[in-house]
Amino acid sequence: MTRDDPVKHLFLWPAFLVVLAIAIFPLIFSLANSFMSLRLVPPMPARYVGLENYADLLTQPRFWQTVRTTALIAFTSVAFQFVIGFAIALALAGKVRGVEFFRVTFLMPMLVAPVAVALVARQILNPTMGPLNQIATFFGFANLPYLTEANWALGSLIAVEIWQWTPFVILLLLAGLQGLPDDVYEAAELENASPWQQFWGITFPMMLPISAAVIFIRIVESFKIIDTVFVMTGGGPGVATETLTLFAYQEGFKKFNLGYTSALSFLFLAVVLILSLVYLALLKPYLEKYK
Amino acid sequence: MSIRDLKGSRKRWSLVLCLIWFAFTVFPLYWVAITSLKTPPDVVGGPTYFPFIDFQPTLKAWRELLSGVRGEFYANFWSSTIVAVSSAVIATLLGAMAAYALVRFPFRVRLLSGIIFFAVAMGGFLFGREILGIAPATASILAFCVALALSVFINRFPLPGKVLENDDIVFWFVSQRLFPPIVVAFALFLLYSEMGKMGFKMTDTYLGLTLAYIAFSLPIVVWLMRDFISALPLEIEEAALVDNVPQWRIFLQIVLPMARPGLIATFVITLAFTWNEFLFALFLTNSEWQTLPVLIAGQNSQRGDEWWAISAAALVAIIPMIVVAGLLGRLMRSGLLSGAVK
Numbered sequence: 001m002t003r004d005d006p007v008k009h010l011f012l013w014p015a016f017l018v019v020l021a022i023a024i025f026p027l028i029f030s031l032a033n034s035f036m037s038l039r040l041v042p043p044m045p046a047r048y049v050g051l052e053n054y055a056d057l058l059t060q061p062r063f064w065q066t067v068r069t070t071a072l073i074a075f076t077s078v079a080f081q082f083v084i085g086f087a088i089a090l091a092l093a094g095k096v097r098g099v100e101f102f103r104v105t106f107l108m109p110m111l112v113a114p115v116a117v118a119l120v121a122r123q124i125l126n127p128t129m130g131p132l133n134q135i136a137t138f139f140g141f142a143n144l145p146y147l148t149e150a151n152w153a154l155g156s157l158i159a160v161e162i163w164q165w166t167p168f169v170i171l172l173l174l175a176g177l178q179g180l181p182d183d184v185y186e187a188a189e190l191e192n193a194s195p196w197q198q199f200w201g202i203t204f205p206m207m208l209p210i211s212a213a214v215i216f217i218r219i220v221e222s223f224k225i226i227d228t229v230f231v232m233t234g235g236g237p238g239v240a241t242e243t244l245t246l247f248a249y250q251e252g253f254k255k256f257n258l259g260y261t262s263a264l265s266f267l268f269l270a271v272v273l274i275l276s277l278v279y280l281a282l283l284k285p286y287l288e289k290y291k
Numbered sequence: 292m293s294i295r296d297l298k299g300s301r302k303r304w305s306l307v308l309c310l311i312w313f314a315f316t317v318f319p320l321y322w323v324a325i326t327s328l329k330t331p332p333d334v335v336g337g338p339t340y341f342p343f344i345d346f347q348p349t350l351k352a353w354r355e356l357l358s359g360v361r362g363e364f365y366a367n368f369w370s371s372t373i374v375a376v377s378s379a380v381i382a383t384l385l386g387a388m389a390a391y392a393l394v395r396f397p398f399r400v401r402l403l404s405g406i407i408f409f410a411v412a413m414g415g416f417l418f419g420r421e422i423l424g425i426a427p428a429t430a431s432i433l434a435f436c437v438a439l440a441l442s443v444f445i446n447r448f449p450l451p452g453k454v455l456e457n458d459d460i461v462f463w464f465v466s467q468r469l470f471p472p473i474v475v476a477f478a479l480f481l482l483y484s485e486m487g488k489m490g491f492k493m494t495d496t497y498l499g500l501t502l503a504y505i506a507f508s509l510p511i512v513v514w515l516m517r518d519f520i521s522a523l524p525l526e527i528e529e530a531a532l533v534d535n536v537p538q539w540r541i542f543l544q545i546v547l548p549m550a551r552p553g554l555i556a557t558f559v560i561t562l563a564f565t566w567n568e569f570l571f572a573l574f575l576t577n578s579e580w581q582t583l584p585v586l587i588a589g590q591n592s593q594r595g596d597e598w599w600a601i602s603a604a605a606l607v608a609i610i611p612m613i614v615v616a617g618l619l620g621r622l623m624r625s626g627l628l629s630g631a632v633k
Contacts, residue, residue, distance in 0.1 A: 018506050022503055025431065092309075112609050180295075
């Protein structure tokens with residue numbers, strides 16, 4: 001970090017400009033809109049309403065319901081993804097039999113379009129013709145309402161999220177595990193540390209920074225969930241599985257209520273921001289301890 | 292044989308774990324593949340699992356799809372391919388450049404000039420639209436340029452307030468990922484349509500969609516590439532600097548080749564995002580540049596329970612990414628993704 005050369009600006013600016021123009025600027029545009037009463041259908045002239053859109057949303061039970069649903073899906077699925085993903089990354093890093101084969105196949109789900117996954121899930125979860133129903137029927141539970149009863153539908157969405165995104169956790173944790181130095185383990189072996197002790201004493205602490213990053217990425221990404229919900233349940237039954245993005249979509253693209261949608265998006269942003277700040281604050285002491 | 296390899300019963304149990312997860316991972320893909328080979332009665336008559344044993348496979352669904360009887364899909368396939376690959380390549384390259392700059396060089400941005408950018412951009416936009424009566428697109432572009440120029444100019448002066456450094460700039464990039472894409476998607480749609488009214492077509496164009504994808508891939512690319520680049524050894528670069536090798540050659544010929552495992556991993560993650568992305572494609576395109584996910588999302592409502600046809604269409608979107616996964620696996624096996632930095 002001692003070099004200084006004007007050429008550094010040429011390296012940074014292209015990326016900086018694209019993000020500023022395409023991602024930040026529309027946000028400013030929307031923020032301006034969120035203080036307006038603005039409709040496209042039927043067309044209405046823009047009118048300044050201050051914080052009215054925000055107040056309206058915060059008193060609406062449907063908004064809080066979508067926050068709860070989204071948080072439930074995100075936290076539950078990420079917890080499973082992390083535990084399963086870590087276990088499998090450990091197995092792969094420890095050269096389980098057939099490691100080359102597993103490495104390739106385990107990556108696949110994360111690369112499949114969520115829209116396509118949702119369509120496949122609908123087939124498998126079909127309460128009369130699906131294969132899952134056949135298995136459940138064998139155990140005496142015929143025609144379960146996988147997508148048409150609130151709790152089942154939430155469970156199905158979480159299962160699909162786990163299926164799709166555990167590979168991402170595996171990929172990054174495996175890269176992290178392979179980057180750990182061998183000599184620490186050699187020393188531990190000389191001390192006769194059990195594999196269990198080695199995991200909690202060496203692997204887990206050394207993996208903490210990357211684990212924190214992986215969990216963080218997954219939670220933030222899970223909060224944006226729309227494609228899967230859109231195709232699998234459409235937010236139903238009723239609004240039981242409606243997520244924040246889907247709610248914004250319904251308001252913005254079906255009712256074309258621009259100001260309201262913009263306000264909703266900024267509240268959504270506030271929810272994510274608060275969550276991530278709490279997460280980082282909680283984690284900070286641990287990360288510094290092991291630095 | 293490494294010290295960390297599993298031994299004995301642990302090795303067996305991890306194999307069991309991997310096999311269970313394998314079954315869970317592969318079953319849905321297997322299911323969609325065989326469903327696309329079934330006839331309508333086979334699908335409706337309850338689940339069947341093995342081709343040639345409990346049902347007779349047929350290529351009917353595929354023939355119908357490829358001959359275009361049920362609507363065109365080649366156009367969507369090509370627009371998906373072109374947009375996804377080019378935006379992933381550009382995003383990885385721009386992001387690697389930015390990450391390199393942020394790892395190796397000090398940057399100083401005053402918080403105050405950032406606030407000035409924000410205030411001038413928003414204020415200028417509102418002022419232009421409400422008071423001067425300029426069209427929203429013109430007002431926003433003008434406000435953007437003025438705000439950017441002003442904040443860069445102001446950054447030269449020793450203003451009071453916090454000075455942001457490299458880590459803060461990385462955080463700024465990454466924090467873009469927190470923003471719900473739906474708000475930007477809709478705002479971009481409005482801005483693009485306004486630009487279209489000015490005679491510069493952005494909706495349903497290659498440029499419009501690709502720009503959006505690059506902007507939304509960059510935060511992750513910068514974050515991942517920063518870790519990969521900061522893990523590279525400095526010595527070779529320093530040696531090159533002593534020999535007066537120009538900076539861009541150091542980047543292209545030393546840093547990029549050394550960071551190749553990271554670049555490939557980042558590219559694949561970006562490609563998976565751009566190929567599968569749904570929301571932006573839905574709002575920024577409609578016919579000419581409509582991508583596969585948008586086409587596929589409409590299948591269920593259009594066709595109800597015609598699962599054989601839906602499966603074939605879904606597979607068209609799935610298969611290219613499975614091939615990519617295979618390639619990535621090969622690269623990992625040849626040691627590119629693990630410990631190339633030694």
